[in-house]
Amino acid sequence: MAAKKAKATNTVALSKDQFKDAIVKHLRSTCGTDEARANNQAWWKATCAAVNELVFERLTETSKANAEKDSRAVHYLSLEFLMGRLTVNNMHNVGVFGAARDALADLGKDVNDICDEEPDMALGNGGLGRLAACFIDSLATLNYPAVGYGIHYEHGLFRQEIQGGRQIERPDSWREYGNPWEICRPESIQEVPLYGYVETVFGEDGKMRKVWHAGRQIKGVPWDIPVVGYEAKTVNVLRLWESKAADFFDWDVFNAGGYIDSQSEKSQAEAVSKVLYPNDESEAGKELRLIQQYFFCACSLKDIIRRYKRNHSDFSQFSKQAVIQLNDTHPTVAIPELMRILIDEEGLVWDDAWAICKETFAYTNHTLLPEALEKWAVYLFEKVLPRHLEIIYEINRRFLEDEVEAKWPGNDEMKRHLSIIEEGETRMVRMAFLCVVTCFKTNGVAAMHSELVKEDLFPEFYELWPERFVNVTNGVTPRRWLLACNEQLANMYNETVGTDWPLKLDELKGAAKFADDAKFQKNFMAIKREKKVELADKIEELCGIKVSPDAMFNVLIKRLHEYKRQHLALLHILALYRRLLENPDYDMGPQVFIFGSKAAPGYKLAKDIIYAINKVADKVNNDPRIKDKLKVVFMPNYRVTLAEKLFPAGDVSLQISTAGYEASGTGNMKFALNGALTLGTMDGANVEIREEVGDENIFIFGMDCDEVKALKAAGYNPWDYYYGNPELKAVLDWLETDFFTPGAPGELASIKHSLLEGGDPYLVLADFESFTTQYTAVDVAYRDQKKWAKMAIINSASVGKFNSDRSIEDYVDRIWKLEKVMPN
Numbered sequence: 001m002a003a004k005k006a007k008a009t010n011t012v013a014l015s016k017d018q019f020k021d022a023i024v025k026h027l028r029s030t031c032g033t034d035e036a037r038a039n040n041q042a043w044w045k046a047t048c049a050a051v052n053e054l055v056f057e058r059l060t061e062t063s064k065a066n067a068e069k070d071s072r073a074v075h076y077l078s079l080e081f082l083m084g085r086l087t088v089n090n091m092h093n094v095g096v097f098g099a100a101r102d103a104l105a106d107l108g109k110d111v112n113d114i115c116d117e118e119p120d121m122a123l124g125n126g127g128l129g130r131l132a133a134c135f136i137d138s139l140a141t142l143n144y145p146a147v148g149y150g151i152h153y154e155h156g157l158f159r160q161e162i163q164g165g166r167q168i169e170r171p172d173s174w175r176e177y178g179n180p181w182e183i184c185r186p187e188s189i190q191e192v193p194l195y196g197y198v199e200t201v202f203g204e205d206g207k208m209r210k211v212w213h214a215g216r217q218i219k220g221v222p223w224d225i226p227v228v229g230y231e232a233k234t235v236n237v238l239r240l241w242e243s244k245a246a247d248f249f250d251w252d253v254f255n256a257g258g259y260i261d262s263q264s265e266k267s268q269a270e271a272v273s274k275v276l277y278p279n280d281e282s283e284a285g286k287e288l289r290l291i292q293q294y295f296f297c298a299c300s301l302k303d304i305i306r307r308y309k310r311n312h313s314d315f316s317q318f319s320k321q322a323v324i325q326l327n328d329t330h331p332t333v334a335i336p337e338l339m340r341i342l343i344d345e346e347g348l349v350w351d352d353a354w355a356i357c358k359e360t361f362a363y364t365n366h367t368l369l370p371e372a373l374e375k376w377a378v379y380l381f382e383k384v385l386p387r388h389l390e391i392i393y394e395i396n397r398r399f400l401e402d403e404v405e406a407k408w409p410g411n412d413e414m415k416r417h418l419s420i421i422e423e424g425e426t427r428m429v430r431m432a433f434l435c436v437v438t439c440f441k442t443n444g445v446a447a448m449h450s451e452l453v454k455e456d457l458f459p460e461f462y463e464l465w466p467e468r469f470v471n472v473t474n475g476v477t478p479r480r481w482l483l484a485c486n487e488q489l490a491n492m493y494n495e496t497v498g499t500d501w502p503l504k505l506d507e508l509k510g511a512a513k514f515a516d517d518a519k520f521q522k523n524f525m526a527i528k529r530e531k532k533v534e535l536a537d538k539i540e541e542l543c544g545i546k547v548s549p550d551a552m553f554n555v556l557i558k559r560l561h562e563y564k565r566q567h568l569a570l571l572h573i574l575a576l577y578r579r580l581l582e583n584p585d586y587d588m589g590p591q592v593f594i595f596g597s598k599a600a601p602g603y604k605l606a607k608d609i610i611y612a613i614n615k616v617a618d619k620v621n622n623d624p625r626i627k628d629k630l631k632v633v634f635m636p637n638y639r640v641t642l643a644e645k646l647f648p649a650g651d652v653s654l655q656i657s658t659a660g661y662e663a664s665g666t667g668n669m670k671f672a673l674n675g676a677l678t679l680g681t682m683d684g685a686n687v688e689i690r691e692e693v694g695d696e697n698i699f700i701f702g703m704d705c706d707e708v709k710a711l712k713a714a715g716y717n718p719w720d721y722y723y724g725n726p727e728l729k730a731v732l733d734w735l736e737t738d739f740f741t742p743g744a745p746g747e748l749a750s751i752k753h754s755l756l757e758g759g760d761p762y763l764v765l766a767d768f769e770s771f772t773t774q775y776t777a778v779d780v781a782y783r784d785q786k787k788w789a790k791m792a793i794i795n796s797a798s799v800g801k802f803n804s805d806r807s808i809e810d811y812v813d814r815i816w817k818l819e820k821v822m823p824n
């Protein structure tokens with residue numbers, strides 16, 4: 001179906017001709033070239049500069065309005081912001097996408113080619129970082145005063161290449177040739193101390209003070225990225241800190257001929273913001289990572305306090321003016337840092353400083369996985385942040401002696417159990433405990449997850465302070481994940497339910513009444529097919545694999561982790577392949593499985609799974625016996641920009657984590673919004689998606705969380721499943737042969753071993769049969785295209801709840817208590 005022209009969904013701030021003039025002007029004045037000589041890179045930068053004329057004006061108006069009103073603001077501290085590209089999104093939000101596209105067309109340029117010049121801003125690993133990006137989009141859209149704080153990594157998440165089926169990591173240099181969206185703010189540079197020792201001094205008044213003599217200083221240089229709200233009333237700021245050597249130069253070393261040595265200070269300082277740690281959901285435990293965390297927290301707090309002090313002479317109003325959201329435990333060190341500033345630098349007494357901290361910080365928990373719950377070795381803290389360790393000890397002493405003692409008198413075991421300091425061979429600081437002890441709210445990210453946070457993760461803390469625990473179910477921005485990435489469906493909705501849905505996603509509900517309408521179904525499915533054709537072209541271009549857009553597209557895109565169970569999908573593919581080989585008439589519609597996933601570079605089994613997927617793909621895709629009924633694709637370098645092509649093209653959204661392990665998931669929401677049906681477990685936000693779309697429009701399989709717990713408690717034995725299911729046994733044994741790796745038997749055996757000798761910690765074998773059975777039901781349903789269309793429409797129309805604007809309103813209501821500020 002040809003894309004219908006978008007109705008004006010928001011104010012067009014520039015006409016096509018004005019936009020054309022602006023681009024041409026910037027080609028010359030900003031890029032130093034002209035229409036005849038410019039390459040696409042220059043066209044892109046000139047286009048951004050034209051958009052920025054509007055963006056920067058709104059940015060200034062927003063900061064003026066916030067300063068004038070002196071309004072309460074949220075400060076979202078996050079080590080990750082997975083922004084992706086900004087150009088198309090910003091053009092949509094400013095309301096000039098159509099004008100820009102037409103202006104570029106008049107100038108002989110295709111808007112997509114020009115926007116393809118933009119590298120992804122991949123300053124995050126996966127779900128947590130992308131959530132932060134959606135949240136700042138929603139905060140700006142809803143006109144809430146907010147600042148995102150993070151690190152200006154020189155290198156974002158590695159670029160993934162696949163060589164011989166294996167993942168190879170390459171550096172990501174997203175700003176090598178300049179980035180038109182960021183503004184350096186040297187006027188707001190901060191200095192951050194590190195290392196050294198703490199001295200106890202007594203003043204003339206006889207009062208004791210602590211003085212931290214730092215061993216080193218580094219400089220934090222802020223870069224501001226404008227965050228453009230939809231319809232661009234508000235443009236907030238994402239402030240990212242770059243580390244630099246502090247402003248002194250070791251002239252002695254230099255003059256003595258040690259030029260190289262004098263550079264080492266510089267390169268050590270710059271190492272702090274050099275690269276994003278590529279581990280999703282597992283802590284690195286490395287000194288540099290702790291320094292990264294402290295660096296951005298210290299810079300951000302100084303920035304917050306500087307702004308506060310413009311209008312206030314003491315700290316009595318601080319927690320009324322500022323709320324600080326800790327995105328996971330990564331920014332926890334902000335807590336002892338604020339205590340340190342208030343006590344050591346501002347002269348407050350402990351109780352007053354503590355009261356302020358307790359009213360200022362709130363904490364979001366994103367995972368129950370033990371390996372993701374950060375702990376720092378005490379000796380490392382002592383070395384890098386000696387004063388902070390003292391403060392943590394004192395917070396812990398008061399907590400144990402006052403609150404735990406009051407609740408469980410004389411119970412030393414409980415004190416040991418709840419202590420922020422874990423005893424053992426290496427004493428550790430439990431960062432999540434420090435968060436819960438301090439923060440006025442702790443939230444989980446989906447209804448089920450928030451229950452598990454209370455019941456399983458922090459049960460005693462919940463007993464102490466039940467009122468502190470809340471749920472805020474995650475969401476995704478419909479501007480990026482429907483309006484911008486699926487223009488065709490967006491236009492269809494504009495015509496069906498009007499143009500307010502990018503702000504009020506619940507309005508899509510109005511389309512559900514057409515779920516049975518033949519014409520509507522036809523148009524809806526035609527759009528899906530168009531998106532599948534686009535993806536099929538991309539697959540051929542990137543992977544050299546031909547897939548038919550008429551096949552059912554099963555998509556599994558997320559970070560690679562055992563709990564996400566990509567290997568369950570792989571075993572299932574092997575089972576289908578076997579069935580086809582054994583019975584060429586095996587009744588199954590044509591199937592394509594599409595994977596996209598990065599593995600942490602040090603996660604051996606995850607990398608082995610990628611290799612296995614690629615090796616199985618090689619074999620399956622080139623086996624004439626199965627007559628193209630099954631295809632397997634691994635798309636390299638999965639990232640936001642690729643995701644924007646994959647979500648609109650999926651028929652089946654694979655959400656197959658072990659129940660109880662995926663805190664929420666957000667890809668599940670993006671798929672449903674774009675009309676894919678979920679084949680998933682009762683995990684994370686799948687549970688709430690089911691509530692919204694109805695049991696008859698989702699395919700649930702596998703054990704639920706209680707069953708998982710019960711099986712584990714009873715003593716799970718994967719061998720029972722291996723011997724109990726001949727098909728499962730056959731596919732596992734297949735992995736040990738050289739069928740997929742000719743001449744190299746055993747190359748894929750690590751997967752089998754992890755599932756048998758390794759004990760199968762995520763119950764892949766236990767859920768295998770249920771998965772294959774439910775998959776057959778999906779295949780049957782897909783072949784009834786009318787029925788499928790109806791279910792797909794209902795999915796897309798029913799997931800208004802998962803708008804990140806709703807998440808933000810929940811945060812405001814339950815935690816942040818903000819008021820909107822309308823810039824002029």
Ligand code: H53
Nearest residue numbers: 127128281366367445662663664665
């Ligand atoms: O956070 C997402 C959730 C998802 C969860 C993810 C996450 C990370 O991406 C990284 C670390 C971490 O602790 C959790 O796995 O389920 O949707 C946003 O809340």
